[in-house]
Amino acid sequence: MLFKTTIDVPHASFEISHAQKGMAIGSCFTTNIGNRLLAAKFPILVNPLGTVYNPVSIAQTIDLLLGEIPFDEQQIFFANDVWQSYYLHTSFSSVNKQEVLQSFNNVRNEFLKRFQSVDYLFLTLGTAWVYELNETKQIVNNCHKTPASQFNRRKLSVEECVSILGKSIARLRRKNPDLHVIFTVSPIRHWKDGAHENQVSKATLFLAIDELQKTAKNIGYFPAYELLMDDLRDYRFYDEDMLHPSATAVEYIWETFSKTYFSKETIGLISQIGAIHKAIEHRPFNAESSLYKTFIQNTLRDCETLSKENPFLDFSKDITILQQKL
Numbered sequence: 001m002l003f004k005t006t007i008d009v010p011h012a013s014f015e016i017s018h019a020q021k022g023m024a025i026g027s028c029f030t031t032n033i034g035n036r037l038l039a040a041k042f043p044i045l046v047n048p049l050g051t052v053y054n055p056v057s058i059a060q061t062i063d064l065l066l067g068e069i070p071f072d073e074q075q076i077f078f079a080n081d082v083w084q085s086y087y088l089h090t091s092f093s094s095v096n097k098q099e100v101l102q103s104f105n106n107v108r109n110e111f112l113k114r115f116q117s118v119d120y121l122f123l124t125l126g127t128a129w130v131y132e133l134n135e136t137k138q139i140v141n142n143c144h145k146t147p148a149s150q151f152n153r154r155k156l157s158v159e160e161c162v163s164i165l166g167k168s169i170a171r172l173r174r175k176n177p178d179l180h181v182i183f184t185v186s187p188i189r190h191w192k193d194g195a196h197e198n199q200v201s202k203a204t205l206f207l208a209i210d211e212l213q214k215t216a217k218n219i220g221y222f223p224a225y226e227l228l229m230d231d232l233r234d235y236r237f238y239d240e241d242m243l244h245p246s247a248t249a250v251e252y253i254w255e256t257f258s259k260t261y262f263s264k265e266t267i268g269l270i271s272q273i274g275a276i277h278k279a280i281e282h283r284p285f286n287a288e289s290s291l292y293k294t295f296i297q298n299t300l301r302d303c304e305t306l307s308k309e310n311p312f313l314d315f316s317k318d319i320t321i322l323q324q325k326l
Helices: 029-038 056-066 097-115 160-171 194-214 224-232 247-261 264-281 290-309 316-325
Strands: 020-025 044-048 077-079 081-085 120-125 129-133 151-155 179-187 219-221
Touching: 020 029, 020 056, 029 044, 029 056, 029 120, 029 247, 044 097, 056 097, 056 160, 081 097, 120 160, 120 194, 151 179, 160 194, 179 194, 179 224, 194 219, 224 247, 224 290, 264 316, 290 316
Parallel strands: 020 044, 020 120, 120 179, 179 219
Antiparallel strands: 077 081, 129 151
């Protein structure tokens, strides 16, 4: 007897490897997957301007990095005793106006230096609901606790989502025509929008992705939403707020993502990198024992071996930490 609906996700025709550069933009689910890729030493830029949830904010992040949207003092305002921008996460806010500009420029310069020509783009759409500033009609990436009376809340249409995302993807493809895009819809429910409004919002995102797949090449879809809602389908796979996936659920989705986009060789390499991280985090009973010193030396040797076999991997920080333990 079957007691669950298992989703069979076929292996993708496009594989992600450590030799490719990637960028991940979107909801906090993007941050979960993106940080796992970073920990496994994939060269990827994760939510460079902060977590964003709707298609317009995702597109604006791409366009800001590409310079399609100018960013100067006019995009910065003073409120709640700090300088901030509706385009940026609160981590960019500062009591110094120039620091906001400098922080943005640092991120953009890193993008231009290392990631402007990306091989794959991982986008997680969270909601179709947006907040539009009444004064300028700008759809904001972050409200920064500005009074709600200053915004118009509305739902994007499928056509708007397709248009804005399609244009931003096309701009990235000027640098790399073979750019692969992986869409997901966040399994996290936006309960503050209301149960029905959340479902309508998610449906809008699904329809937009479907249209984009029909109109452009190399656009794939990973069913993170379905894995939680239809495969796991139980509140024991949710966090305490009953809205976010639990650590177990995220692990399950990550394992499925790995099987979908990684080769057996890449999965093996991830395992070796993980073993090194575990060795670094290991807390010995006696750090001065010869046994532990040998353990560290063997781990250093593993780092050096993997570096030689995979010159695109950077173990410099790991080696420094290990050498300090000797």
